[in-house]
Amino acid sequence: MMILLGAIIFWLAMWAVNAWLAHRGSSRAIRIIVPIIFGITVVALWEWLVWGWDINPVLLPAPSAIYAAFIGNIPTLWADFLQTFVQGALTGYIIGCGAAFLTAVAIDRSPFLQRGLLPIGNFVAALPIVGIAPIMVMWFGFGWQSKAAVVVIMVYFPMLVNTVQGMKATDPMQRDLMRTYAASYPQRLMKLRLPAAAPFIFNGLKISTTLALIGAIVAEYFGSPIVGMGFRIQTELGRLNLDMVWAEIVVAAIAGTAFYGLVTLLERAATFWHPSQRG
Amino acid sequence: MRRFWHSAGPVLTIVAAILLGWYVLAVILNMPWTLDRMERAGESLSFTERVADTWAQDKPRLPAPHQILVELYDTVIDKKITSKRSLVYHSWVTLVPTVAGFALGSLLGILLAVGIVHDRTMDMSVMPWVIASQAVPIVAIAPMIIVVLNAVGISGLLPKAIIAMYLSFFPVVVGMVKGFRTPDRMELDQMRTWSANKWQTFWSLRWPSSVRFLFPSMKIAISASLVGTIVAELPTGAVAGLGARLLGGSYYGQTIQIWSALVMASLLAALLVMAVGMAERITMKAMGMAR
Structure with missing residues (x-):
């Protein structure tokens, strides 16, 4: 009392x-x-x-115990971080977002493909794509490659939808101005369309940071080498070492926010001219 | 009719292209197994027979779409829905916590947003954490919540609903705070000239103008809550639910089972999002805000 x-x-x-x-x-x-x-x-x-x-520490460990587990296991946590975040999430993120961006630019000149891909992309973005993880683990093995593959698929569609929408963000007046300058297609793309699309592209990149981390961690529940954040969470749960599980969650939280923060900083540097950044 | 083809034509074309690519990919991925079996059996098959074989294996690396459809037909329509092998049964097991968690999460999210909009202290203390938590892979703690609640003797529907609630809560808070703040100075001043109190301002101005934000964030919330439930079914060796079907399929290499569970989960997600969309349209119409 x-x-x-x-x-x-x-x-x-x-x-x-x-x-x-x-x-x-x-x-x-x-x-x-x-x-x-x-x-x-x-x-x-x-x-x-x-x-x-x-x-009971099995139910809820005290923050001090979590801190002790964190400090005491830094080498293990670092190895897990490298395996899951750098190799799995980051590789997949770069490949997936890069591929989506290139697709969006490639279909830029075909309204037909855009009208077809946009609804499909929107639809797929709402699906529970994490479920693809067991299949990717079967195809690419237990290593980080299968995790990267899951991440590629997870980030591809949100990124594609955002980029395609961004490419439409110019208004007729601006496009007419480019035409009066007799700008070629690459010039229009580089000087008008892509800069105008940047806020949308960064929005896609920001949404994808969280998805990438989720994909990489959840994919490890379906099979992984004996290192990785998802693997650690699962095994330490089995041994009821809750403080270690929490330490791993702290790592995930720090990695997630730092990744998101980094993309936000990049956005600020790249789209400093946009009204939403000037406020 | 022309208008229909203008919007549906491209989508159908791309769906057809995806299906075609799928069949081709199935041939490429399953061919090694076919060749291997052919060699061991000492028979030689013609090319068409080989291709046909890649589309009819028991445990293919990539099942052809029609194999998934057959499996779906078997497990959805042929089995009794009470049977443990019926996908309808597993979908139901997943659906209930998803919807329960979604309802609770949306309610809590709206309440918290009301608090944040009306109390400056709450806004400044809580809002930054809500935004920061968007960047944290919250799904990762799903297994922990399941195991911990199991240790206290709570199992079944509740732990999964809690995770679903937790995941659907954040998009709703963020969306509703934005929504409650859409009325501008002019509209708020108008309320003041009518000497409306906080309560009246809320019900006649803030709440109606936030509806445009409520439904889009609820669409995100309900698909997040489905993902949460499915992930929650993974780590504990759950015996029922779509997540359990995925895990079981991956243990025994039953690729067709995995894909059919995946298609079912996607259908479920689409239905749930559509249901929210329908509620949106009805509400908008009732409020005279339909476009």
Whole structure:
């Protein structure tokens, strides 16, 4: 009872601090500090309740235990990260997004193919494509190649749909202007269409970052060498080493946000002129 | 009729091209096995017989589309729906937690979005985490939730529904926060001149204008929730559900079973998204917002 009471008081106190901060203004510093305080509060409460109620570590390990598992297993986690993220997800991401981009440019001059591919791409993007994983594992073996293959298929369609839509983003006035300049097709493509499509292309790239990581991890549930994030999650679950599972989830979360953040930074550098980036 | 062919023609052409490519790929991928068996049996087949054989193997590397259709017919229409070998039964097992989780997740998402829009503190503390969580592969924790809840004695529908809920929750929050914020200064000022309170502003302005955002995010949410349920069925050696069919098929090399489960899952996804789309059209019409 005392423990719950302490938790509630702590929560209300931290919330009051945040409320006070939030109503003082919306400077950059406050916008960063408030969510950080909130995050720290949640983690501290988690630690406090696990300790106070003596929760079985098989159910929910304390943040400190997860931190210990993380620090104590850095070589293993790093090897898993290389296997799943760099070899599986990143390779697949580059191949898949690259192929989708090239397809979109290739069918750019054929409205027929665009009208055909766009609905199909939209349809496929809503399907549970992860299910293709067991087939890819059968075709390409247990290694990272099968994971990359799953990722290629998962990111291809969202990326294709976004790029095709982006290529349509110019208005008639701009196209007429290019025509009065007597611009050739490659010139129109490089100087007008692709820059105008960039916000859409980056949107596709951002959606694909998460899909790539999901594909690479889930594909490992269907068979993998004895290294990899999905493999580790599955085996450590079998041994009820929940702190290690959580450490792996922390790695996945960091990798996912860092990947997403990197693409966002690239977007900012490449489309600095776009209204959505100037705000 | 011309209009129909204008939009359907290209799609049908590409579907036909995909099917053709599929058959060709099946020949290429399954040919080694056919040749191998031919050699061992000491018989020599003509080219057409070899091609026909690649489309009729028991455990092909890539089953031909008609093999998948036959398997689907066998497991959907020929079996009784209560049978453990009926795909309808497995789809049902997957469908229930998907829909339950989706409903709960959407409800929670809307509630959280209401809180975020009305409370500045909540907006600043929670919203950045909601956005950051979009980049995290949340599906990866599905197996953990299943195992942990199993350890406490909760199994069956609930763990899967929780994962589906968790996955459908985030798109709805993000979409609805955007939706609740679409009314501009002018419209909000108009509400003020009518001396509407927060509650009235919400029901007569914010809520109706967010509907345009609600349904697209619910479409994303329902397909995410289906993926969540299927993945949740993988790690625990579940005995029923489309995920279990995928895993079972991959254990025993039953490629036709995997593909038929995959087609079934896709049909399910399409039906669910269509159902949300239908609800959208009906709501829009009722609200006089149909285009």
